[in-house]
Amino acid sequence: MTDVKGMLIAGEWRSGGRSSPNVNPSDTNEIIGHYAQGDADDMRDAIEAACAAQPRWGETTPQARHDILAQAGNEILNRSDELGELLAREEGKTRREAVAETRRAGQIFLYFAGEALRISGEKLASLRPGVEVDVTREPVGVVGIITPWNYPMAIPAWKVAPALCYGNAVVMKPAELVPGSAWMLADILQRAGLPDGVFNLVMGAGSIVGAAMLEDPRIDAISFTGSQATGARVAAACAKHMRRVQLEMGGKNPLVVLDDADIDQAIDCAIDGAFFSTGQRCTASSRLIVTESVHSRFVEGCLERMRGLKVGHALDNDTTIGPVVDQQQLANNLRYIETARGEGGSIRGGGERVECGRPGFYMTPALVTDTSPQMTINREEVFGPVASVMRVRDYEEALYVANDTQFGLCAGICTTSLKYASHFRRSVRAGMVMVNLPTAGVDYHVPFGGTKASSMGPREQGRHAAEFYTVLKTAYVEP
Ligand code: ADP
Helix, strand or coil: CCCEECEEECCEEECCCEEEEEEECCEEEEEEEEEEECCHHHHHHHHHHHHHHHHHHHCCCHHHHHHHHHHHHHHHHHCHHHHHHHHHHHHCCCHHHHHHHHHHHHHHHHHHHHHHCCCCCEEEECCCCCCEEEEEEEECCEEEEECCCCCCCHHHHHHHHHHHHCCCEEEEECCCCCHHHHHHHHHHHHHCCCCCCCEEECCCCHHHHHHHHHHCCCCCEEEEECCHHHHHHHHHHHHHCCCEEEEECCCCEEEEECCCCCHHHHHHHHHHHHHHHHHCCCCCEEEEEEEHHHHHHHHHHHHHHHHCCCECCCCCCCCCECCCCCHHHHHHHHHHHHHHHHCCCEEECCCCECCCCCCCCCECCEEEECCCCCCHHHHCCCCCCEEEEEEECCHHHHHHHHHCCCCCCEEEEECCCHHHHHHHHHHCCCCEEEECCCCCCCCCCCCECCCHHHEECCCECCHHHHHHHEEEEEEEECC
């Protein structure tokens, strides 16, 4: 009989009625494991367990919550090689990237372990004599967490750790493609001493268990990262139930390269931002906006660097670009490249499916030059190792083009001019701005999130996470 890794509901592992194989995108002959696939009843049971467990969890001491989060964080750090390897096998990013992501998840748990000790309020004098006013933060209640496949450890960590830190109970639904990392996280949290029902894991299809979460009136808040289409459903369901919502959706992040940039540094930023993690990052530098006089040096330099990138199995030591996550994403990427070609772009440096000795979803990174802002490649998020280059006259046009998008997650500029760097920081419409740095690669102790169609609701990460995971209470007291 196949060993099925179960869901965690009310402190019990449950295998559910169905299971599905977790396939390695570097080698589709390898099945990493079989994971339970829940249904709407499993989701309802998990929500019931969370509702039952939350009040007591919300009343635990900061020290108790600190200790459990720290225990989980330390275990993740101590096992980062092993957990990173599993992550690389199920998602396809390189071992180095996967171990770094796992370490990040551990650090996030330790950060919120500390935050549990620092939850504070305000005390003010009332307008009325003799009355005292204080403002405190309380848990929201039961938080639903829906996560994507591209950061199977870090994104769950940056949602689950603050949720638990501030006294909420959690029901998490991970992406279908990466149940392994989610299962590991659940196992670690359970063994760290979380009371039954405080953290529940329900695996399965978005259209079934995800939809059941959205429709359940007992969920007090939902934090979601994923596509715009699903984000819109989440927002609509949250409006219907009058519950708070936090959405992180895509990006079409510009990296502006000006005449006065250090070109080698700009090329480093572009290659890292566009292609590492196989370009499967919502902060990927997918639009490279380059002024005329450095355009050809920049493009030639990028192509030269791309020739040195090694596409291959995520666990091979010399691999710099792992496979695409699955067949459907690979087909999407290749279709976007064809569309770009059809609309007049020149495909440089690759953009083709390749064989790497094992059956996997491999493609070479692509740079698409001669593109204009109206082309599909510059309007829609590809979510693969594909970047486009737009040639502009000067800084003013670069800024205009950078802002000419529905998205607003992150924006970068490479320049040695303080004047342009400062102006760009103020004027670009994005939640995060990078100067002489890749658009991808953020710290965990500061806010993460975007503007426009990229995000909705309060920011994630750092102490600002409290804005989503707590509600304020204002008390007036006449002693
Ligand atoms: P992607 O295209 O990157 O897979 P999705 O938005 O489809 O992005 O998936 C992000 C997360 O949302 C996944 O965990 C997925 O299962 C979940 N999801 C997909 N459809 C729904 C839905 N109808 N209701 C709730 N969650 C969903």
